[in-house]
Amino acid sequence: MPKKDADVIVIGGGIIGTSIAYQLSKRGKKALIIEREDLCTGTSGSCDAYITPHTKKPGFHLGLCLESMKLYKELEEELGDDLEYWQKGGFQPCEDELSFQLVSENAKDLMAGGLEVKMMNIDEFRSYEPNMSPNLVGALHCPSACQINPFKVVMSYARNLKKLGSQIMTNTEVTDLLWEDGKVVGVQTDKGEFYADYVVNATGCWGAQIARMAGLEAPIEPRRGQIIVTEPTSTVIKTTMQSGMYLVIKFHPEKITDERTKRLGSGFCIEQTGDGTILIGFTREFMGYDKSTTLEGIEYIISEGCKYLPGLRDMHVIRTFSGFRPFVADGLPLIGPVDGIPGFIMAAGHEGDGVALSPITGKLVAEMIVEGQPSYNIDAFSPNRFVKQA
Amino acid sequence: MAETNKDVLICRCQEVTLAMIEEAIAEGAFSVDGIKKRTRAGMGLCQGKSCERLVEKIIAEKTGQAPADILPATSRPPVRPIKMGTIEGERNA
Numbered sequence: 001m002p003k004k005d006a007d008v009i010v011i012g013g014g015i016i017g018t019s020i021a022y023q024l025s026k027r028g029k030k031a032l033i034i035e036r037e038d039l040c041t042g043t044s045g046s047c048d049a050y051i052t053p054h055t056k057k058p059g060f061h062l063g064l065c066l067e068s069m070k071l072y073k074e075l076e077e078e079l080g081d082d083l084e085y086w087q088k089g090g091f092q093p094c095e096d097e098l099s100f101q102l103v104s105e106n107a108k109d110l111m112a113g114g115l116e117v118k119m120m121n122i123d124e125f126r127s128y129e130p131n132m133s134p135n136l137v138g139a140l141h142c143p144s145a146c147q148i149n150p151f152k153v154v155m156s157y158a159r160n161l162k163k164l165g166s167q168i169m170t171n172t173e174v175t176d177l178l179w180e181d182g183k184v185v186g187v188q189t190d191k192g193e194f195y196a197d198y199v200v201n202a203t204g205c206w207g208a209q210i211a212r213m214a215g216l217e218a219p220i221e222p223r224r225g226q227i228i229v230t231e232p233t234s235t236v237i238k239t240t241m242q243s244g245m246y247l248v249i250k251f252h253p254e255k256i257t258d259e260r261t262k263r264l265g266s267g268f269c270i271e272q273t274g275d276g277t278i279l280i281g282f283t284r285e286f287m288g289y290d291k292s293t294t295l296e297g298i299e300y301i302i303s304e305g306c307k308y309l310p311g312l313r314d315m316h317v318i319r320t321f322s323g324f325r326p327f328v329a330d331g332l333p334l335i336g337p338v339d340g341i342p343g344f345i346m347a348a349g350h351e352g353d354g355v356a357l358s359p360i361t362g363k364l365v366a367e368m369i370v371e372g373q374p375s376y377n378i379d380a381f382s383p384n385r386f387v388k389q390a
Numbered sequence: 391m392a393e394t395n396k397d398v399l400i401c402r403c404q405e406v407t408l409a410m411i412e413e414a415i416a417e418g419a420f421s422v423d424g425i426k427k428r429t430r431a432g433m434g435l436c437q438g439k440s441c442e443r444l445v446e447k448i449i450a451e452k453t454g455q456a457p458a459d460i461l462p463a464t465s466r467p468p469v470r471p472i473k474m475g476t477i478e479g480e481r482n483a
Contacts, residue, residue, distance in 0.1 A: 038424045045427055151427050159417070170418060231435055231471055275404075275430075293466060302474045313475030319437055320466050 001185045001195055006032035006167065008369060009187055009196040011174050011210055014044035015150055015354055016347055017202035018157035019362030025164035027370045032196065033161075033168040034189060036206075040154040043204045043354055046323025048227065048279055049150055050240040050271050051356040052090045054142035057331075058106075058113035060380055064360055066115070067376060071359035072148060081156040083148055084274050090145025090240045091129065093136050093268075093308060098255060099244035100137040106247060107140050117142045131236055131311050145240055147271060150355050177213045177344070184214060184343035198369055200345045205289075205324040207334070207348030211383075214341050218334055218386055220349045222289055222324035225266075225282040226297040228305075229319040232276030236311060243267035243308065260300055268304040278315070280305045284325075293320040325351045334383040335361060336368060345369070346383040400448070401441040403434020411445060415452045421461035422446060435471065438463055 010021045013035030021031035035041075051069060056062040076083050094100035103119070110117050118141045125139040126132055132139075158168055169191065178186035178193060186195035201210045204220075211218035245267035248255055256262050264283040272278045283297045298320050305312045328334065328349040335347050347365050350357055364374035396409035406429045414428035422438070425431050425445050432438030432445065442463060450457045 038421060038427070039418070040427050041423070045423075155417070155428055168418065171420065230474075298467070299477060302477050306474060306478050313478060314473065316471035316473055317468055317477070318435055318471045320468070321464075 001180050002193075004196055005186075005194040006030045006196045008032070008198045008200060009034060009194055010200045010202055011187065012042075012202035012204060012206075012348075013039040013154070013158070013168060013170065014042050014202065014204055015040070015154050015358040016204065016350065016361055017200070018154050018161065019358045020200055020202055020347055020365045021166055022157040022161040022164075023362040023366035024369065025161040025166040027366055029366075029370060031161060031166040032194060033166070034172050034174055034187060034194065035168065035170045036173045038170050039158055039168070040151055042206070043323050043325060044150050044154055046227075046321050047150060047225070047325075047355060048269065048271060048281060049273065049355065050090065050145065050147050052142065052145045052240060052242060053115050054090060054092060054110055054117050054140060054145065055242055055246070056353075058109040058115075061332075062110065062113045062115060064376065064378070065353070065356050068357050068360035069144065069146065071363065072146070075153075075359060079156045079160050081152060081159070083152045083156060085146065085148050086274070087144065087146040088239050089141065089143045090242070091125065091142075092140040092244050093125065093132060093241055094138055094244035095136055095307065097137060098252070099248050102247040102251065103140050103244040115142065116144060129237055129239065129241075131309055133308055133310055136308065140244070147240055147273075148355060149274070153355075153358065174210065182342070184341060198343055198345055200347055200365060202347045204326040204348050204350070204354065207326060207346070211346065211348075214338065214344045216338055216341060216346070216383060216386065217388075218346065218349065218383065219329055220334070221286065221327045223327040223351065224285045224287045224290065224322050225325055226293045226301065226320060226322040227279055227281040228298060228301055228317050229321070230278040230280070230312075231316045231318050233278065233315060234276065235272065236278060237270060237272050237309070240269075240271040241308075242269040243304075260296070264297060264300050268308050270305065270309065277318075280312070286327075289324065291322055291324070293322050297322075326354070327351050330385075333357070333361070333381055334386070335365065335378055335381040336383060338383045339387050400444050401429070401431035401434065401438075403436050403440075404430040404432075406431040406441075408448070411448050412452060415449060420449065420453055420455070422449070422463040423461065425449065426463055432463055
């Protein structure tokens, strides 16, 4: 192998790639991030900003989210930047008895999994969020839910990892992997060859293409989510909210009669950012890499939004945007080394959990590389579940 | 050239100064979207209608790129702020 350019090459400069590179740098390794466009340009730059443990599957998934939230709490001080971390609590409002019932059942599992949540009737819910519609049935409350600014997190990781001696190359596209004796030893890019002991694939929605270069068929697909942004306003909602309808769509799709919801739906979700704009979402659509926003999608979000929060009718939309979520059919990301492909590590496929799981993913991948194994068992995330047995 | 006031506002909606934009370029921004992500310039009520050209010009000056090569920000609907009730009413009319 020619001279090493870094200890680890991380492909992808989003909230996963920068987190991994930062955690490696903290442990004394030199990382080199290779990013096709600019930092925070893919999913991390076009998403929501909330971290909601109550929407995670109780058990392993929830446990990891809680570990990640602990890390976020310490991160502002550690990185020395304001990341707009804000523990404001979250609600899961329910528009009908069925969703209230499903959310109530899920609440029991969440509590058994160690998460503090409480079911509230509509009056109690509206004592917290008086602008919500009185026609709703009730809501689940989760006091530990929080919000973070993904742009600030990515840029802060970037600043800090550079201070620690690691590097970032933007505008640089990986076109192939480089091999030596059956081991991945670097990447071929449009700006030349780069060598390292390990290559990490943190390219989210584009993870399947890079994995294919390594000979791994990773079933990661882009799933489009459209979101609308309002003008800045005084506080309309104090918490983040994701409707319980999401559970109905997920677990009882046969109960959904509205064609549009079947096609686009994921329920209603909303958050108000520090500067007063409100983000309302979102759709879930398989459209390849088409990043447009559509009138149908926007209308769907607005009609759902107005049902839950009638005051939205008098507010202005200033922008719509869409982003891809890296969807994996079994709902779990691919994190870790791959059997038969030494030197290559996957860290992609977080779908809607990239922001939430960024700190813990960075930490665990860095531990795998530096210490040989992660401090938290993530065998369930192993990409080996997709390795075809010869 | 006269000395430039670094505190001059480039993006009025989000109160982003020339100094903040130059700092973002120094940190690696090379496109209008890159400036936006790092400073919020162009994220306000007017969605960059006032500042986008200025931001392009500053990037061109600082990075030596030709203005025509600088990637513009992604344009998204609506062109002007629109009441949600109007969109909802259209559908249900």
